[in-house]
Amino acid sequence: MAALIQDSARPFTGGTLTALLSPATRLLGLGEPTHGVEAFPELRNELFRHLVEHEGYRSIAMESDCLAALAADAYVTDGIATLDDAMSRGFSHGFGASPANRELLRWMRAYNEQRPPHERLHFYGFDGPLEMTGAAGPRPALTALHGYVAAHLDLAWSRETLDELLGPDERWTDPATIMDPTRSVGRTPEAKELRLIADDLRALLTAHAPHLTAETSPDDWWRADLHARTATGLLRYHAGMADTAPTRVGALMCLRDAMMADNLDAIVRREARRGPILAFAHNRHLQRDKSHLRLGDLALEWWSAGAIIATHLGDRYAFAATTFGARGSDVPPPDTLEGLLSALPHARAVIDPGHLATALDRRLTPRVPADHTYLSLDPATTDQVDAIVFVKEI
Structure with a gap:
């Protein structure tokens, strides 16, 4: 089985990932399994550069305040204000402190400097002005x-x-x-x-x-x-x-992702004549299957922005889920998806979910994370993922 699983994986490059996607793709959702780990936005930056230079992409949308993002977009498209100002005013959720996000805006601005307006890259936020502490x-x-x-x-x-x-x-x-x-x-x-x-x-x-x-x-x-x-x-x-009502928190999760989906839909329509879009957010906001989260005694369920937008776009929406193996002493058990992929020789790999399912000879157990900030992939729903990006260690 190990050899068959290796056949489903390739070292990560932008080209190996897009080779698994429908040529009709107009919106590519790249999920991350947790926030605040630079390995994932760094990987996103590498992918976005490939998409811009080889696949005709002209914009990126992030899980960040859609209004705040106007300041970041003004910087990358027209050089308005400074990079420091764009980082401080252009992000929510604390994402302005990320070195990878800073590098993203710096690269986009440098790319745009010598190009006419219709060819310039755009930066979008597609979250509402919301935080876990309120709105x-x-x-x-x-x-x-x-x-x-x-x-x-x-x-x-x-x-x-x-x-x-x-x-x-x-x-x-x-x-x-x-x-x-x-x-x-x-x-x-x-x-x-x-x-x-x-x-x-x-x-x-x-x-x-x-x-x-x-x-x-x-x-x-x-x-x-x-x-x-x-x-x-x-x-x-x-x-x-x-x-x-006791359903209040779950209803708020639904409302947030519905706002995200509305924004993504508007971005896709605005960018229709220019090129496809890369969307970057938590896996739970981009997956096609129903999202689940336990918050204390509450078992929450909601349809993600990705699931909603997929009903509009069909095969024009693609979803690549990212996950990881070891995180310090948190090593995934061998009977989990992450434990199985940890045997791959690549530090970063792109896995074809269809080939992986064919290679498996047993049911995998969902990984139980060592901390609450990480939400593992459900191995039973990988058939709704177009590509899995695996980072062996973070």
Whole structure:
């Protein structure tokens, strides 16, 4: 069996990975099994350079705040501000501290410097302005949307009306809300009215798209639509935070990935004429099968952004899951997928899941991680993965 498994693996290169994908791929999701380990964004950088130089990719989207990413994109596309500024303002989740992310923006800026605008690489975030400790307030997104539409159309709501309904930002960002739904303002009468206004503004943005695009630009309209998606998504999320039902946390997971999928869908449409996109996030946000997570006594299930977008794109969506072997004293048992792959001679390998399934002569046991930050691959669902990228040791 060992020889058959070796036949399913090749040393990692961008070319060995893309050889396993459908030629129709427009969105490639590269998952990582844990955050904060530089080996995975470093591998992502290597893959992205290959995709740009040999496969026609022109953009990358990361599991990071979609609004904050506008600052990072402004730096890489037009050299606006500095790299330090782009790192401090252009990421969420602490990802601005990653040396690999810094190298990514530096390389993208250098690539773009001598190229015309239509050939330049773009950087996107596709997460909402959300953290594990809570959600951002809707003011920045909602007022930016209102300002854009109000500059060209007569509206029933003034900026002062929005400010009055929004109230102090601290009401929206109270960290106690994550544990106590009664502290949330997401279902107050004012919040419900704001949801209606945000929905109406987005409808106006769509209904008047030809006029607004001609008056401004396609890029300006796209940013306004980004603010519309974010405003409506945040107001929906805050309403979910106010839910006192026992299903509250699972519902919030669903809402977050639905926002991610909306953003990915918009990015794919925007980039349709330029080239495919690489999306980088946790495996749980990009996988096709249902995501599972145990959080204390809660057993959570939700459909990931990858699963949702795959229903839209079909074989134009591809998913490469990344996993690893040893992490210090945490060595995977031999009856797990990671333990089996640890016998491969390659420090980094690309595995064909179909060939691997053919080579297996026994059922594998899911790996139980030594720490809560790592979520192992389910060996029973590798048939829904287009490629596995294995890092032998981190």
